[in-house]
Amino acid sequence: MTNVNPLAPSAYGKVAVMFGGKSAEREVSLLSGNAVLKSLLSLGIDAHRFDPAEQAITELLKQQFSRVVIMLHGRGGEDGTMQGALQLLGIPYTGSGVLGSALCMDKIKSKQIWQTLGLPTAQYEIAVKSSFDAGSCEAIMARLGNEVMVKPAQEGSSIGMTKVNSAQQLATAIQDAFKYDEHVLIEQFIQGSEFTVSLLNGQALPSIRMSTPRVFYDYTAKYQADSTQYFCPSGLSAEQEQELGTLSIKAFSALSGSGWGRIDFMQDKGGNFYLLEANTVPGMTEKSLVPMAAKQAGMRFSDLSLAVLQTSMERG
Template identity: 55%
Template sequence: MTSLEQLKQEKIAVLYGGDSAEREVSLNSGSAVAKGLTEAGFNVELIDTQGFNLGELKTRGIDRAFIALHGRGGEDGCIQGALEYLGVPYTGSNVLGSALAMDKIRCKQIWRTLGLPTAEFKMVEKADFNPEQAADILAALGGKVMVKPAHEGSSIGMASADSAESLIAALNNAFEYDSSVLVEAWITGGEYTVAILGQQALPAIHMETPHEFYDYQAKYQVSTTQYHCPSNLPKEQEAELQGLALQAFKSSGASGWGRVDFMLNSDNQWQLLEVNTVPGMTETSLVPKAAKVHGLTFNQLVTEILQLSANR
């Protein structure tokens, strides 16, 4: 096991930026992580992976990587596989956990198999989609749906639909981002998230927005979104949610740290949405908010995430 003092002797690369649709968010996350680690006493080099030859990590003497890349290339097992090939230890989930958690459809298939609660859904492939199917898909899922590219984050490419015409439009938009699209039965209720740190679920956060759902604008561009942590759930219900978050996280193969998103439907039942293996990491992002209520400063949080990578 690598001690904290040994980690501080290592050269840590914070990998950020990249080429995904979430590049701008990643630039903010990486900058915050690098600042936090530097203030905590680590030897840090901030590296934008856009156009970067990963082989240079070895020539630059990098001992370990803190992955702050969101979306494709950074959160889907690609960078994890490259780092394993290079022999560079890294934070967060391994190749399988990253790839599986990034795939919303296959995560839901696993949860269904394990009996974990998640909304009804259909998988729609771009190559096979016939617009004449839209009305049947909508009817099978209760008349209103959420459309999500299977391998995107930050609500990119997402839209609601409550008619065949709007579903066709939403699917065509989602196909711009992904050839596989998740069409999920609409859930009416509150949205919650639980951060995972090691084997522990942190305090839940309840997000409230005047938008129809917690979309990209609600996450990053407006000041009207409210975050409640503590979540004000009854103690027993919060414990149930945290336990479910740990189950969902582990079932996807995820490890180290991450976040699990939920809806609490109108029947007061939890519905799993997705697992995030590299969530946003600015000082105002969801995981740092939960960590703060748990008693960890931002610098302590990034230190703990780094230490988890050394204990794998």
């Protein structure tokens, strides 16, 4: 279990829980932020809602906030831009810094770094909107095994993602993904089980295995469907659990991630793990994956919310 060193509620000062924003993940951010805000208030912390879509961030100074809990998902909150703005304002904030946030948000940059360091990740290709040639799709499919995932480089919650198994489908999926990003990741599809590992202050929490009857673990499977199943404990052996935890810590550190986050994996039929992506501001609703893993480790949701808040103290 990850311990939380208790401080008096007043030690945190006036806390802004920042959520909402203008990204495609606004609705999920609202759920996460409200859950964390309610939790911090229950602990006696002077916490307040702050939606950057409704007021300028300079209001943080005018309203004399001491620190910010970032619960913004996606662009404008998870990609380093808000982190940089808060650093310029001199206000401590939770989670990863500018570099770590930017690298973890970019699926292509993440994979390039992992690949350079010899960490396991699926084969991939990159499509750039300004130079994409639909005529290359047949060759791409052949190189990647004729079954691929198409992902906008900098979207979360599976937004804009498509699984395809033909050159024609690939061309259409890439054009759809270009609506969200000028750079698109085309990734070899790994047939097997999907896992996620939550990280808190340099420690790996128990892994979770996800199962869905849908084509893949998409937005609907994550937030809307009742058919998605979650297994925590995940069913891995003690050795595999240790392997996955160690790999998660290495992968997060390689991208300069810090404080807290989550790493997603696929495991193929041979038992090999492949890194999918990193998240620096994962979902924090009562039913989200990080709280689920924390509960398995013996942490209440309020403990977890407090632990996230305390990552801001490192920048104090």
